[in-house]
Amino acid sequence: xxxxxxxxxxxxxxxxxxxxxxxxxxxxxxxxxxxxxxxxxxxxxxxxxxxxxxxxxxxxxxxxxxxxxxxxxxxxxxxxxxxxxxxxxxxxxxxxxxxxxxxxxxxxxxxxxxxxxxxxxxxxxxxxxxxxxxxxxxxxxxxxxxxxxxxxxxxxxxxxxxxxxxxxxxxxxxxxxxxxxxxxxxxxxxxxxxxxxxxxxxxxxxxxxxxxxxxxxxxxxxxxxxxxxxxxxxxxxxxxxxxxxxxxxxxxxxxxxxxxxxxxxxxxxxxxxxxxxxxxxxxxxxxxxxxxxxxxxxxxxxxxxxxxxxxxxxxxxxxxxxxxxxxxxxxxxxxxxxxxxxxxxxxxxxxxxxxxxxxxxxxxxxxxxxxxxxxxxxxxxxxxxxxxxxxxxxxxxxxxxxxxxxxxx
Numbered sequence: 001x002x003x004x005x006x007x008x009x010x011x012x013x014x015x016x017x018x019x020x021x022x023x024x025x026x027x028x029x030x031x032x033x034x035x036x037x038x039x040x041x042x043x044x045x046x047x048x049x050x051x052x053x054x055x056x057x058x059x060x061x062x063x064x065x066x067x068x069x070x071x072x073x074x075x076x077x078x079x080x081x082x083x084x085x086x087x088x089x090x091x092x093x094x095x096x097x098x099x100x101x102x103x104x105x106x107x108x109x110x111x112x113x114x115x116x117x118x119x120x121x122x123x124x125x126x127x128x129x130x131x132x133x134x135x136x137x138x139x140x141x142x143x144x145x146x147x148x149x150x151x152x153x154x155x156x157x158x159x160x161x162x163x164x165x166x167x168x169x170x171x172x173x174x175x176x177x178x179x180x181x182x183x184x185x186x187x188x189x190x191x192x193x194x195x196x197x198x199x200x201x202x203x204x205x206x207x208x209x210x211x212x213x214x215x216x217x218x219x220x221x222x223x224x225x226x227x228x229x230x231x232x233x234x235x236x237x238x239x240x241x242x243x244x245x246x247x248x249x250x251x252x253x254x255x256x257x258x259x260x261x262x263x264x265x266x267x268x269x270x271x272x273x274x275x276x277x278x279x280x281x282x283x284x285x286x287x288x289x290x291x292x293x294x295x296x297x298x299x300x301x302x303x304x305x306x307x308x309x310x311x312x313x314x315x316x317x318x319x320x321x322x323x324x325x326x327x328x329x330x331x332x333x334x335x336x337x338x339x340x341x342x343x344x345x346x347x348x349x350x351x352x353x354x355x356x357x358x359x360x361x362x363x364x365x366x367x368x369x370x371x372x373x374x375x376x377x378x379x380x381x382x383x384x385x386x387x388x389x390x391x392x393x394x395x396x397x398x399x400x401x402x403x404x405x406x407x408x409x
Contacts, residue, residue, distance in 0.1 A: 085117035088142035169247035242272035263297035279312040333408030342391040
């Protein structure tokens, strides 16, 4: 795409177009400045509110403290900066998945994200620093990489937006030592008690944003045949049950409870629309210490299964479920506020996959927009350049996974 340029090619056409290149451009600036300075200006109020909202999710000013050991001030400073990074990431994660989501998945979040904070930080600036004989303390402005964190949360299966309202039906039998298997579909017209296995499954899947189907609303008797009442069901029969309950996913299999300290599950997830298994595995749960006395072995086994298999379930749902990316689009070379409105309307009205366009920063030189869209930045850039209704000529520079820069010609 020859109109998408990187930083090294900017010099080929001279300096970039400035916000004002002529007397007419200067008058345009004056008009914009006067407009923006009007008391109670709704654009400024809206922009300010949006900046606060986006800053709370992707950017923040945090403190960090590092202990000085063997007079190594540089190491203490790095420790302090790293602590500020972790705080910024924690704030973003709490807003993205909630405090309960953080609590329920803290160990995995620590292992995959918090223990490697540099990977999730887009840029930072040290605002202030002071030190004593014992420590270094810093005040840091941190911008986390929302794209990186979204990808990591997706890999961990913790994004509620991707599983919201996806109906899941559980058809998992439960067997305890010395007893026969318990399963509700043997006589679906008779209400059956919820098993410990189903309770654990419901808790885990609801935490990830799925909608668990209440199987007490059983279908009419004429809608299922005798073979669908057996303990062991084929994938085809499981799909039929899923269709009767309007489920998108059926989780089926067996749970075995060996006693108070050990349990196992062998489960598979089936995509009803295609009748195919998209996740399958065996996991055990063992309570082997006094610290785990408040946990059940079946709960541990199901959590272990879900941690690895739910991401596969989510991948199997694509492209039926929308994946929304948050991109940063910087626009340079605008001549007036009217040009800005034209470009904003151009994004909103001509690209169905764009779900949101918000002003994040407004200066005389550039406007920074936060754009939420399905697909990546490369595809969006191509679509902008190829669209026949572009409000004015422009080129695209600095294309990366986080966004790009639009330069008006």
